[in-house]
Amino acid sequence: MKSSAIKSQPTIFIIFGGTGDLNSRKLAPALYNLFLDGWMPNEFSIIGTGRTNLSDDDFRTKIHEGINQFSRTGKTTESKWAEFSKNVTYQVSDAKDASTYKEFGKRIQQHEAEWKQEANIIFYLAVSPNFFPIIASNIAKAKLATNPDKARIVIEKPFGHDLETAKELNKLLSGIFDEKQIYRIDHYLGKETVQNIMAFRFANSILEPIWNRNYIENVQISVTEQLGMGERGDYYDGAGAMRDMVQNHILQLLCLVAMETPINFSADELRNRKVEVLRAMRKFTSEDIRSSAVRGQYSTGWIEGKQVPGYREEAKVNPQSNTETFAAVKFFVDNWRWQGVPFYVRTGKRLHQSSSLITIQFKDVPHFVFPPEATESWQQNRLIISIQPEMSIRLQVQAKRPGLDMVLNAVDMVFDYDGTYTSEAPEAYETLLLDTMLGDQTLFMRGDQVEAAWDLIMPILNAWESKKSLSFPNYAADSWGPEVAEALIARDGFHWFTLPLSNKKK
Ligand code: BG6
Numbered sequence: 206m207k208s209s210a211i212k213s214q215p216t217i218f219i220i221f222g223g224t225g226d227l228n229s230r231k232l233a234p235a236l237y238n239l240f241l242d243g244w245m246p247n248e249f250s251i252i253g254t255g256r257t258n259l260s261d262d263d264f265r266t267k268i269h270e271g272i273n274q275f276s277r278t279g280k281t282t283e284s285k286w287a288e289f290s291k292n293v294t295y296q297v298s299d300a301k302d303a304s305t306y307k308e309f310g311k312r313i314q315q316h317e318a319e320w321k322q323e324a325n326i327i328f329y330l331a332v333s334p335n336f337f338p339i340i341a342s343n344i345a346k347a348k349l350a351t352n353p354d355k356a357r358i359v360i361e362k363p364f365g366h367d368l369e370t371a372k373e374l375n376k377l378l379s380g381i382f383d384e385k386q387i388y389r390i391d392h393y394l395g396k397e398t399v400q401n402i403m404a405f406r407f408a409n410s411i412l413e414p415i416w417n418r419n420y421i422e423n424v425q426i427s428v429t430e431q432l433g434m435g436e437r438g439d440y441y442d443g444a445g446a447m448r449d450m451v452q453n454h455i456l457q458l459l460c461l462v463a464m465e466t467p468i469n470f471s472a473d474e475l476r477n478r479k480v481e482v483l484r485a486m487r488k489f490t491s492e493d494i495r496s497s498a499v500r501g502q503y504s505t506g507w508i509e510g511k512q513v514p515g516y517r518e519e520a521k522v523n524p525q526s527n528t529e530t531f532a533a534v535k536f537f538v539d540n541w542r543w544q545g546v547p548f549y550v551r552t553g554k555r556l557h558q559s560s561s562l563i564t565i566q567f568k569d570v571p572h573f574v575f576p577p578e579a580t581e582s583w584q585q586n587r588l589i590i591s592i593q594p595e596m597s598i599r600l601q602v603q604a605k606r607p608g609l610d611m612v613l614n615a616v617d618m619v620f621d622y623d624g625t626y627t628s629e630a631p632e633a634y635e636t637l638l639l640d641t642m643l644g645d646q647t648l649f650m651r652g653d654q655v656e657a658a659w660d661l662i663m664p665i666l667n668a669w670e671s672k673k674s675l676s677f678p679n680y681a682a683d684s685w686g687p688e689v690a691e692a693l694i695a696r697d698g699f700h701w702f703t704l705p706l707s708n709k710k711k
Contacts, residue, residue, distance in 0.1 A: 206679075207639070207643060210643060211245070211642055212245050212246055212247050212377065213246070213247070213541075213641070214326070214642065215246055215248035215316070215317075215320045215322055215324040215429070216245075216248075216249045216250075216251070216325040216326075216327060216642050217250045217252065217312075217313060217324050217325070217327070217451055218250070218251045218252065218327045218329060218436025219309055219315055219326065219327070219328050219329065220232060220251065220252065220253050220254065220302065220329045220331060221254055221255070221298075221328070221329065221330050221331060221332045221336070221340055222255060222329075222330070222331035222332040223252075223254050223295065223331075223496060224253065224255040224264070224267065225255070225331055225332070226244070227276065227331040227361065228253065228268065228271070228331055229267065229270070229271025229274075230275045230635060231275070231632070232270060232329065232638070233268040233271050233272050233635075233684055234271065234272045234275050234276035234277070234632070234634075235634035235638050236251060236379070236638060238276060238277065238278055238631070238635050239515045239633070239638060239639055240288075240289050241278060241285060242631075244639055247360070248320045248322075248324075248644070249292055250292050250312075250316050250324075251293045251541050252294050252295070252296055253268070253293070253294070253295045253296075254296045254298040254305075254309075255297070255298065256297070256298070256299065258297050258621075259295050259297065260295065261294045263295070263692075264294070264295035265290045265293050265295075265700050268293065269281065269286065269290065272286075277629065277632055280281075280564065281452075282559075283530070284473060287406070288403050296309070298337050299586065300339055300343070301339055301341050301343075303346065303347065304711075305343070306313060306343050306344065306347035306349060307347070309347070310348075310349055311347060313326060313349065314620040317489050320588075323352065323355055324355065325642060325644075326349065326350070326355060326356045327357050327358075327641055327642065328349075328356070328358045328359065329359045329363070330358065330359060330360050330361060331361050332361075332500040334363055334364075334365075334366075334374075337360060337374060338374065338377050341358060341377060341378055341382075341496070342381065345381040345382075348383060353383040353385060354644075356382075356386060357386050357387075357388055357641060357644070357699050358378070358382055358386060358387055358388065359641055360374075360378075360387065360388065360389050360390065361390050363444065363448060363449075363453075364453075364650070364655050365655070365659060367659060367663060368402045368656060368659035368660055369664050370378045370657050371659050372656060375417065375655070375656065375657065377651040378652075379652065382436060384652060387652070388637075389649055389651075389652075390637060390648045390650075391452075391454060391649070391650050392452075392633045392637065393454040393457055393592075393633070394457055394637075394649070395635075395636040395637040395648055396592060396633045397622070397630035397635060398590070398591070398592040398593065398596045398622075399458065399461065399592060400636070400648070401598075402458075402462065402590060403461060405590070405598060406461075406462075406643075409465070410609075411626060413466070416541065416542075417542045417543070418544055418545055418546050419568075420568055421546055421566070421568070422546070422567060422699075423546060423547045423549060423566050423697070423699055424459075424463075424546065424547070424548045424549070424563070424564070424565055424566070424598050424702065425548075425551075425563070425564040425566070425699075425702055426462075426550040426551075426562075426563050427550070427551050427552075427560070427561070427562050427564070427701060428454065428455060428458075428551075428552040428561045429494040429551070429552065429553060429556040429558055429561075429685075429686075430552075430554050430556060431508065431555065431557070431558060431683075432554060432555070432559070433503070433513055433514070433519060433554055433555045433682070434519040434530075434554065435439060436520065437518050438519050438521030438681070439521040441528065442523055442528050443523045443528075444528070445500075445528040445529045445530070445532075446500070446529050446530055446532040446552050446553060446554070446620050446664060447482070447500075447529065447669070448666070450532075450552040451532055451552060451662060452532065452658050452659060452662050453650075453658065455550045455659045455660075456483065456661070456671075457550060457568045457650075458563060459536065459548055459550065460478075460479040460483065462548075462563060462565070463482045463542070463543055463548070464478040464479050464482050465478050466478075472645065472647040473651075475647055476646075476647075479654060480539060480651070480653055480657055483657035483660075484532045484657055485538050485539050485540040485543075486536055486537065486539070486661050487537040487538075487539050488649050488661070488664070489661075490664075491664070491668060494665055495662060496533045496535075497534060497535040497536075497693070498535075498665045498668075498669075499532070499533050499534075499687065499689040499690050499693050500529035500531060500674060500687075501529060501530065501531030501677075501678075501680045501686050501689070502516050502528065502530050502674070502677040502678045502679060502680070503515060503532065503554060503555040503678055503680055503682050504678035504679075504681050505681070506555070506682025506683045506684065507682070507683060508679040508683050513555065513682045515682070516528075516555075516678060517678065518532050526675045526677075527669075527670075527674060527677065529669065530553055530554045530555065530706075531551070531552070531553030531556075531680060531687060532549035532551070532552055532553070532555070533550065533689075533693050533694075534550050534551075534665065534684070535548070535689055535693060535694075535697075536550065537550040540655065547693075547697060549693070549699070549701075551690055551701065553680075553686050555682040555683070556684065556685060556686060557683055557685050558683060558703065559593075559594065560591070560594060560595070560703070560704060561591070562589060562590070562591050562592065562703070563589070563590040563592070564702040565587065565588040565589075566585055566631075566699070567587065568585065568653070569585050575613060578612075579610075579611045579613050581612075584601060584603070586600070586602055586603075587599075587601040587702070588601075589601065589702070589704065591704060595621070596623070596630065597619055597620060597621045597622065598622070599617040599618065599620075600617070600618045601615050601617055601618075602615070602616060602618060604616045605680065628710040636648065639692050646671060685701070685703075
């Protein structure tokens, strides 16, 4: 059992970027919830670190506020918070300074002496990527990660800015750590519904015979967001939707849909199958890019009665920015299973709905038995995996509408988390932090996966960077994105699928 395995592994978390947003919103609430649910080891220590000069108490207050505001379990209780927070401390640090790491070394030794055991040490890099190399190198110089079975480093996204920088970072990290010590985060992989794609595909015998080009007409992966830039303009304006969402989250979802069945559920077995998908994906020529990849940028619009700024008016964004806030791409996976099946993906900010959907559209029946008047609202079978906000799997089939006429319409057979389970799904970061403690890399990206994903999208990024879009901004906030994205899929005779608002969980 995971829970007994974890209890006996004393663990020290050193969180770089401890005073940052990610820690307040995600990491601290996740660690607290793991604690509440009995998943934290008997002995643990969370050391937040950053440049700001804070006392332990200041730091505790800061993350306490974060937990109270963002935890799925709501506000803390006094007794649980007291129990948890006695394990939380702060160390002011300069990531470039060797004395910082000496201090960590001392603290590690003190804890280990007190616990009378070697501890798992998890260095969590929740900092801007330009600090990754310096922190990793200093950890190595201070000899804090010499035991490959105990010391781990967690790298937040973005992992590289392009193929070259991702390769450089991989090279640097692999010169210091074993691959089994490196945890590259893609938080989508920790989402409950995303993990369920594997359960759904590989624990049900009825799917495999139809999960291929003979039955599937197209696959759509749509990750749309209503939010705009917020405070992240400085990062996002140098990234854009392809880097921010497609290179990582969306390609990971695509791999889960397209991968072959693994022999078992071990981390490398699964990651081998996924990397095979990326390697099988058709490379883009400049001609393909024009017909298979489109970009967009939002202009002002009205959301829930309020006017929101266009992208170029957002804080910390270049007023002439050429950065895409929307991307749609048609991919192909050139292998026996998927030859000829288009995989359409789209993502964007400031769109009409926030939702993440994977839609598998099946081919039509080979012969129509029913008269045309019976089939006016005919729809091909679809399997819709709704990742968020609704957490469900829907199979759309045709059924006879009750009545004396033979009239067919599409109905949904639904597996809905809310209706099926009473327990609440953990947050992605809870799953991922627990796996980091357990040393399970199944839901983390391996170095070759990250590089294969960059390799695939580099031609698109290069083409877009070298040619400024003259049409930006080309979609209004609260729309479904630019018209070119509709045309991309309509040219093949399909349309983007959305779940009606009534199905949306607010
Ligand atoms: C992050 C991106 O990785 O994922 C953000 O940087 C995006 O721009 C976010 O908003 C979406 O994650 P989620 O879990 O809200 O779908």
